[in-house]
Amino acid sequence: MKPTPMRTLLCGLWLTSSMVFGVSAQTLSSPLPAGAAPHPGAGDGAALPQGQGAGVHSPLSPFAPLPKRNDVVAWSTLTDVTTKVEKKRIVPVYPAPVAALNQKTLRLQGYMMPLEPGENQRHFLLASVPLTCGFCTPGGPESMVEVRTRTPVKYKLEAVVVEGTFHVLQNDPYGLYYRITNAVGVP
Numbered sequence: 001m002k003p004t005p006m007r008t009l010l011c012g013l014w015l016t017s018s019m020v021f022g023v024s025a026q027t028l029s030s031p032l033p034a035g036a037a038p039h040p041g042a043g044d045g046a047a048l049p050q051g052q053g054a055g056v057h058s059p060l061s062p063f064a065p066l067p068k069r070n071d072v073v074a075w076s077t078l079t080d081v082t083t084k085v086e087k088k089r090i091v092p093v094y095p096a097p098v099a100a101l102n103q104k105t106l107r108l109q110g111y112m113m114p115l116e117p118g119e120n121q122r123h124f125l126l127a128s129v130p131l132t133c134g135f136c137t138p139g140g141p142e143s144m145v146e147v148r149t150r151t152p153v154k155y156k157l158e159a160v161v162v163e164g165t166f167h168v169l170q171n172d173p174y175g176l177y178y179r180i181t182n183a184v185g186v187p
Contacts, residue, residue, distance in 0.1 A: 102168040120152030
């Protein structure tokens with residue numbers, strides 16, 4: 001089977017998910033700036049900075065966090081997913097508010113992760129945080145949405161908004177949790 005950018009990226013997502021939920025879990029983080037206070041909610045004596053972990057915007061990122069918009073589904077809703085192991089597979093367990101989004105037309109805001117070269121993209125991943133490394137995924141499958149558009153969307157480093165039919169995936173072969181189809185770019 002010929003490796004494609006989509007297969008390679010999704011394999012990385014699967015490996016990341018396995019590591020996050022498996023025995024060899026790791027925490028991705030940024031160092032604390034000099035004089036920075038630890039995250040106020042850190043328990044067990046573990047002083048964690050705010051913005052630590054996959055899928056969370058680092059306070060040291062050169063990109064601004066997503067601006068607040070009332071017309072988009074919040075990433076906090078989409079990332080509110082638990083998992084369970086079934087037949088040696090990690091499967092998502094969606095809460096009722098997330099399951100209710102299936103087959104609805106909605107808007108999402110996030111950062112583009114192109115799957116093919118080019119300025120205009122028709123198939124990409126939308127992530128809750130910007131890429132900080134060309135070889136790393138910025139979070140697990142709960143913090144990314146596969147996007148297929150009707151018309152190309154111009155790639156940019158800043159956040160984009162897309163609108164289309166949202167799919168909550170139950171058994172995706174690539175390990176994705178969400179997909180949006182027939183999407184268009186929204187200003």
